[in-house]
Amino acid sequence: MDVSEPAAAEGARSPEPRGVFRGRYGSSPLHLLGHVLLFAWAGYAVLQLLNAQKASSIFVWLLAAVLLHDFVLLPLYAGLDRLGGGRLGPRAINHLRVPAALSGLLLLVYFPPILGLNDVTFVRALGHRPAGYARDWLLITLALFLVSAVVYVVRRVR
16 A cells, blocks of 8 residues: 555545535535626616616615615614613514514605605506505504514513
8 A cells, every 4th residue: 555645545535526615615606606696687787777768866866875874774773773672672672673674664665655745646647646655554553563562462471
């Protein structure tokens, strides 16, 4: 038995290509493939926006949204979370976070009809005025917080 080739004599095999890839990249090849496909898709979306007639207004809206979030909303909800988390505890605060986040998402998606900002557009598209969006949003928000409170009470009782 030759000492210079102990691995071959013992039947050991070379490292798997997948193991080498995972060691160098840090994850599986499917992870890399998924990211490449998503970046390609995002690039396609950007190219479509650039071809849009009002692409500049889209970019202005996106920039305004980023600035509003980073400089106004993030400090606001981080401060509220810190204030509430210290008093309520980590388990209870989630029962406020979830309905507040869902309510905020609904407000973000439906804010024009909730605030009555697009009545003319709705009338042209639908033939009638939108009514009750603000009331419905408030009722859904109330229901979300009530369901969350019931879940919290049931968990506390157990």
